Amino acid sequence: MSIKxxxxxxxxxxxxxxxxxLHWQATNHELNNKxxxxxxxxxxxxxxxxxxxxxxxxxxxxxxxxxxxxxxxIFKTRCEQDIKDYKHYLKALDQLKLSIQNSYxxxxxxxxxxxxxxxxxxxxxxxEANDFEKKMQLEMKLIQFxxxxxxxxxxxxxxxxxxxxxxKTLNLIQQRENSRK
Amino acid sequence: xxxxxxxxxxVKILVALSIPYIPEVMTQMGLLLMLIASILLVLQAxxxxxxxxxxxxxxxxxxxxxxxxxxxxxxxxxxxxxxxxAFKTMQIRYFHDLNRKKILEKNNRxxxxxxxxxIDQQLLSMKKQLSKSTFKALKQQNKTYRDSLNSEALLELxxxxxxxx
Numbered sequence: 001m002s003i004k005x006x007x008x009x010x011x012x013x014x015x016x017x018x019x020x021x022l023h024w025q026a027t028n029h030e031l032n033n034k035x036x037x038x039x040x041x042x043x044x045x046x047x048x049x050x051x052x053x054x055x056x057x058x059x060x061x062x063x064x065x066x067x068x069x070x071x072x073x074i075f076k077t078r079c080e081q082d083i084k085d086y087k088h089y090l091k092a093l094d095q096l097k098l099s100i101q102n103s104y105x106x107x108x109x110x111x112x113x114x115x116x117x118x119x120x121x122x123x124x125x126x127x128e129a130n131d132f133e134k135k136m137q138l139e140m141k142l143i144q145f146x147x148x149x150x151x152x153x154x155x156x157x158x159x160x161x162x163x164x165x166x167x168k169t170l171n172l173i174q175q176r177e178n179s180r181k
Numbered sequence: 182x183x184x185x186x187x188x189x190x191x192v193k194i195l196v197a198l199s200i201p202y203i204p205e206v207m208t209q210m211g212l213l214l215m216l217i218a219s220i221l222l223v224l225q226a227x228x229x230x231x232x233x234x235x236x237x238x239x240x241x242x243x244x245x246x247x248x249x250x251x252x253x254x255x256x257x258x259x260x261x262x263x264x265x266x267a268f269k270t271m272q273i274r275y276f277h278d279l280n281r282k283k284i285l286e287k288n289n290r291x292x293x294x295x296x297x298x299x300i301d302q303q304l305l306s307m308k309k310q311l312s313k314s315t316f317k318a319l320k321q322q323n324k325t326y327r328d329s330l331n332s333e334a335l336l337e338l339x340x341x342x343x344x345x346x
Contacts, residue, residue: 043244043245046245047244047245047248050245050248050249050251050252051248053252054248054251054252054255057252057255057256057259058255060259061255061258061259061262064259064262064263065262068262068265068266071266072266072269072270072273075270075273076273079273079274079277082277082281083277083280083281083284086281086284087284090284090285090288094288097292108299108339108343109295109296109299109300109339110296110299110336110339110340110343113292113295113296113332113336114336116292117292117332120285120288120289124285127281
């Protein structure tokens with residue numbers, strides 16, 4: 001009998017707990033619903049904000065792509081122009097060699113080659129220099145060299161003198177070779 | 182499990198007290214209880230794992246997580262694009278340099294050929310003054326330097342020939 005009583009007591013406790021729970025749910029039902037609703041709203045707003053941010057990021061990405069494409073096209077065009085300029089410079093140096101050979105009828109091929117080679121070396125150094133200041137210095141050197149050579153050849157033709165070699169130019173080359181050593 | 186343990190202890194006591202039949206029944210009952218408890222444990226584990234999986238799957242496919250993953254994807258794509266620009270620029274610069282070097286080499290070859298031709302003519306004009314072997318050796322040198330585009334050696338050769346004249 002005592003066991004039966006004990007079981008009944010246990011069942012009673014369970015029922016009372018259930019009652020208590022039901023009562024608590026009934027009183028807090030509205031608040032619970034409100035909280036759930038608030039949570040859902042909060043999640044929705046968070047998702048909307050994220051969506052908005054992602055849309056902005058995707059838009060930025062497209063802009064970046066276009067910007068990069070344009071940059072690459074510009075860089076390619078600049079490189080093509082660079083090659084054209086380089087060819088143009090080489091052609092000018094070739095013509096310079098021809099003009100020296102025409103001016104100095106008995107100029108040995110080796111001397112003409114040395115002058116042309118020196119000018120070409122200057123041109124290459126100028127082209128390959130990464131530092132702008134150094135590039136400008138080398139450009140000045142090249143211009144100075146070409147000016148000296150041009151002056152000498154035109155002076156030679158005007159005065160029709162008997163000099164066999166463009167000595168000033170060769171001296172300039174010699175000086176630069178010595179200073180490099 | 183605790184019940185089974187109690188049951189088995191009781192069986193031990195009953196066996197110790199030499200009471201017949203009841204320990205056997207109780208042992209059978211204990212074994213049955215143990216089997217049921219094991220099955221229940223396994224089922225509970227399966228249930229817990231399944232619930233865990235479902236909860237995590239739901240979280241994984243939730244709108245918030247999806248948007249977060251999308252943000253990460255866009256950010257990594259942005260980094261990729263930046264790297265791609267650097268690589269493409271490097272590639273263009275490499276081919277540009279290669280192209281320029283080819284142009285320079287072509288120009289060098291033309292002028293070296295011209296100088297070599299001049300040396301050849303010079304050698305031919307001196308052919309009678311030179312011994313056959315010297316002439317041949319100088320001509321060979323001229324050809325070697327021309328083919329290897331060695332302008333400095335060619336100039337030195339020209340000077341040597343000029344001194345011989």
